[in-house]
Amino acid sequence: MAGVEASCALIVIGVSGSGKSTVAEALGRRLDWRFEDGDSFHPPSNVAKMSAGHPLTDEDRWPWLNAIADEIARVCKAGEHVIIACSALKHTYRDVLLRGRDDVRFVFLKGTQELIADRLAHRKGHFMPPELLTSQFRTLEPPGASEHVITVSIDESVEAIVEDILQQLKFDGEKHEAMS
Structure with missing residues (x-):
């Protein structure tokens, strides 16, 4: 698998509260790439459903996922x-x-x-209620190597997580330093 230089998009994935937006935004700053929060692609009906404490169904997710895929293609x-x-x-x-x-x-x-539940308990202003975390873990199918994935632990600082990502992506050290 080629390094980050051969990629046009990185998708930071995980359950709610794992730090996707925070890590993706920090990674975007390091690489000088634009950051988009996938939540902004949800139709209003999905946001209302999650805000009411109801998990999304696959039928709810298809338009959302296709909107993100369309943006990646663009x-x-x-x-x-x-x-x-x-x-x-x-x-x-x-x-x-x-x-x-x-x-x-x-x-x-x-x-x-347990770690993510603790983080969610302290998070404010997000439409995803902490009560839905259990359903997210039930739904989670951890990605395998065939899915163009790198896996990082979230039990470090954001800076350390970003460094781990960059190392696993085999990002060229000189460019890496230049973009810091």
């Missing part, structure tokens, strides 16, 4: 780069996002349910 075709934070909990969801591309990589933020 960005890659334009020769641009993007980092997107998106839960992408199931293999089928990640297949929709990839659409068979080999220039898109997943970054899986892995953590225990």
Whole structure:
């Protein structure tokens, strides 16, 4: 698998509260790539459903995932780069996002349910209630190596997580320093 230089998109995945947006935004700053929060692609009906404490069904997710995949296709075709934070909990969801591309990589933020529950208990202003964490872990199908994925532990600082990601992506050290 080629390093980050061969990728047009990185998708930071994991359950709610794993730090997807925070890590993806920090990674975007390091690489000088645009950051997009996958939540912004949800139709209003999905946000309302989750805000009411109801988990989404697969039928709810298809339009959302396809909207993200369309944005990835647009960005890659334009020769641009993007980092997107998106839960992408199931293999089928990640297949929709990839659409068979080999220039898109997943970054899986892995953590225990206890650690993430603690983080969610302290998070304010997000539409995803902590009560849905159990359903997210039930739904989660951890990605395998065949899915263009690197896996990082979330029990470090954001800076250390970003460094781990960059090392696993085999990012060229000189460029890496220049973009710091």
